[in-house]
Amino acid sequence: MAQKKDFKYRFYPTEEQEAVLAKVFGHTRYVWNWALELRTDAYYEEGESLSYTDTAKRLTDLKKEKTWLREVLSVALQQKLRDLDQAFQNFFDERCGYPNFKSKHDKQAARFASNAFTLHGKKLSVAKVPGSLNVRWSRDLPDEAKPTSVTLTKDPAGRYFVSITSAVPEPDPEPTVTDGDGNQKSVGIDLGIADIVVTSDGWKSGNPRHLENDLYRLRKAQRRLSRKEKNGSDGPSENWKKQKRRVAKIHAEIKDKREDFLHKLSRRVVDENQVIALESLSVKGMQQNRSLARPISDTGWSTLVRMIEYKAKEAGRTVVKIDRWFPSTKRCSECGYVTESKPLSVRSWDCPRCEATHDRDINAAENIRTAGLAGASQKANDSGGHSKTRDAFRIERSRPNAHGPVNE
Secondary structure, three states: EEEEEEEEEEEOOHHHEEEHHHHHHHHHHHHHHHHHHHHHHHHHHHHOOOOOOHHHHHHHHHHOOHHHHOOOOHHHHHHHHHHHHHHHHHHOOOOOOOOOOOOOOOOOOEEEEEEHEEEEOOEEEEEOOOOOOOEOOOOOOOOOOOEEEEEEEEEOOOOOEEEEEEEEEEOOOOOOOOOOOOEEEEEEEEEEOOOOOEEOOOOEEOOHHHHHHOOHHHHHHHHHHOOOOOOOOOOOOOOHHHHHHHHHHHHHHHHHHHHHHHHHHHHHHHHHOOOOEOOOOOOOHHOOOOOOOHHHHHHHHHHHHHHHHHHHHHOOOEEEEEEEOOOOEEEOOOOOOEEEOOOOOOOOEEEEOOOOOEEEHHHHHHHHHHHHHHHHHHHOOOOOHEEEOOHHHHHHHHHHEOOOOOOO
16 A cells, blocks of 8 residues: 655755745745635635635636736645645644634745656756756655655745655564563653653653753844844835844754754654553643743654654554553552652652652653553554553552542
8 A cells, every 4th residue: 555755855946946936935825815814704704614626716716816826837826725725624623723824924835736847866847947956865765656746845944845745655564673571562651851751661861952052042143133123114124034034044953953853762762662652741731831831842742752653653563642641650660559749859759658769750651651551452453553541540540559549
């Protein structure tokens, strides 16, 4: 069976190509905003839900009124309507929020179907864009890849990227990872701030704190931006635009370093383990704590979990998510005794029942692993090898400790 996979590369346009792409981005952004307003007004004013077909028909009339829309390839405009339709579908399925209007100061993107680009070897050309794109092929496309679409993007830092969506065969599962006894190797992972990942094996990843390390440089650049003239008679000054670009570049550097670290970290976790147990954290809820909001954002927990999940699926690993209310930190991994809640300043504690001394994070990871194995044994045959269980939490709630039933 074939699956779709994106291959992202950076490219460097010529001045002529940059001018054409600016026009493409502007026209597709206009169509997105026009269609979003059209669908929103139709629903709230007329109670009508417009589909992609409805907006595509009205786009034909719009191009007669706005003749300048004909300057760019119609395929790019139609693909923008499809992207908006998918955004609405994601909203209805509760996978994301309501679609937003696009701004020229945000990320710009234009997608082209297979009939609007040609790819021969390492020579990529897009219709109505002069010449071929100067792509830095950091990795080769698989020989069996069949490109179906190409997406050109420009980020706020002024960098250009091309994402080639291709149909590739599903990879064969990697060999099963076993421990010394020949059993499937499993691991529990506790996510934290001091160490982004702490495993039940006792390994701690550390935290590079990319944002904190560049915070002085970022604040300095932002202060300089605040002194530039933004709302002049002719709009933002050139100095304001240049400084805004510098701020965006710092943000991009931080983001790139964080993602590089998380990619390597997730790859290590997936390569070394067959069953991976994780907590289901409410990151948005935890960020309501003003003292921890920035450190939590800098860790990239959600991104790390997403990376582990898709890499585990490709490798044939099993990922189990434990209920967020499971008392992993308060529970003794040796005897099961559940203590009272502990402040973050407590990094180690002694069990009142068995007198075992626990490292706070390693103990939590061991409990997550135990609960994960209980869930994996019941749901290992689920699609993709993923499961999410509350069963282990229900067991723990009903288990008595030295002072009576656990009351969480």
